Amino acid sequence: xxxxxxxxxxxxxxxxxxxxxxxxxITATTIAQAGFECVYMTGxxxxxxxxxxxxxxLTMSEMVTNAGKxxxxxxxxxxxxxxxxxxxxxxxxxxxxxxxxxxxxxIHIEDQVFPKKCGHLDNKEVIPADDYIAKxxxxxxxxxxxxxxxxxxxxxxxxxxxxxAIKRANAALAAGADIAFVEAPQTLEEVAAVPKxxxxxxxxxxxxxxxxxxxxxxxxxxxxxxxxxxxxxxxxGVIGCCEELLAEVKKGxxxxxxxxxxxxxxxxxxxxxxxxDLRERYRGGADAPSKVKVAKAG
Numbered sequence: 001x002x003x004x005x006x007x008x009x010x011x012x013x014x015x016x017x018x019x020x021x022x023x024x025x026i027t028a029t030t031i032a033q034a035g036f037e038c039v040y041m042t043g044x045x046x047x048x049x050x051x052x053x054x055x056x057x058l059t060m061s062e063m064v065t066n067a068g069k070x071x072x073x074x075x076x077x078x079x080x081x082x083x084x085x086x087x088x089x090x091x092x093x094x095x096x097x098x099x100x101x102x103x104x105x106x107i108h109i110e111d112q113v114f115p116k117k118c119g120h121l122d123n124k125e126v127i128p129a130d131d132y133i134a135k136x137x138x139x140x141x142x143x144x145x146x147x148x149x150x151x152x153x154x155x156x157x158x159x160x161x162x163x164x165a166i167k168r169a170n171a172a173l174a175a176g177a178d179i180a181f182v183e184a185p186q187t188l189e190e191v192a193a194v195p196k197x198x199x200x201x202x203x204x205x206x207x208x209x210x211x212x213x214x215x216x217x218x219x220x221x222x223x224x225x226x227x228x229x230x231x232x233x234x235x236x237g238v239i240g241c242c243e244e245l246l247a248e249v250k251k252g253x254x255x256x257x258x259x260x261x262x263x264x265x266x267x268x269x270x271x272x273x274x275x276x277d278l279r280e281r282y283r284g285g286a287d288a289p290s291k292v293k294v295a296k297a298g
Contacts, residue, residue: 003105004147007077010037011201016221021231023049025073029269032074039074041067043081044118045235056115060086060095068102077105084116085109089138096142106149108181109139119155119183120210126159129168133175140176151203152177162190166197173200184211191215195224203227
């Protein structure tokens with residue numbers, strides 16, 4: 001079963017799938033080892049890992065490369081941010097092909113102008129609805145007969161209102177999208193209304209101190225959401241952890257990190273035992289095992 005097929009099965013079953021956000025292979029591995037069933041490649045975190053704010057400054061190739069590394073590292077479906085699709089309908093076709101070729105299970109494409117910005121910032125702009133739906137139609141066609149999942153994100157709530165956001169979400173589903181992603185509803189009433197008014201599965205973006213009020217995950221599930229992504233949980237948490245550790249160093253101390261792993265324990269998290277086994281098998285002349293998963297080169 002492909003990872004896209006696995007994700008479709010998760011969506012079809014009862015309940016809600018939680019996908020914490022990863023921006024590199026360390027955070028992705030941590031998510032997998034914590035027992036989650038899906039990983040979300042955060043665009044905001046990926047941009048920050050490249051030294052940029054979430055202002056649409058990364059190229060499609062940079063985003064795909066990172067998504068591919070994450071997909072090669074964890075044995076879980078990966079949902080990836082694909083921003084605006086990086087151009088018009090023709091660019092969207094290539095975007096779908098590239099993410100799919102790199103082992104990603106699903107992407108979301110939004111209706112902001114290019115370059116976009118984080119959905120929880122002010123002064124966003126969106127493209128006309130007809131142009132957006134054309135992109136979604138192209139994305140749906142580009143996957144061919146595969147199970148690759150298209151998530152239609154609309155940022156129109158902040159620009160033209162909640163009713164228009166629902167209208168765009170339903171139009172995107174009718175054009176071939178599999179899941180609707182209404183970004184940044186502004187009240188709890190709006191959060192609850194999305195799954196009721198959208199005619200298909202819905203994704204909720206959970207961003208602390210963003211435009212959307214905090215919603216407990218169990219409550220989002222009860223509202224009818226099928227997926228919840230947590231894009232900045234680890235990315236922002238790492239910033240705080242690093243600042244606390246470095247502040248201690250500035251004081252002249254050598255602090256123990258929150259999870260005080262030895263070098264051996266740290267490398268074990270990333271398959272050191274399997275690599276040791278592979279080397280011994282080669283040295284012994286036996287057939288190399290197939291269980292070692294080598295991350296794809298950039």
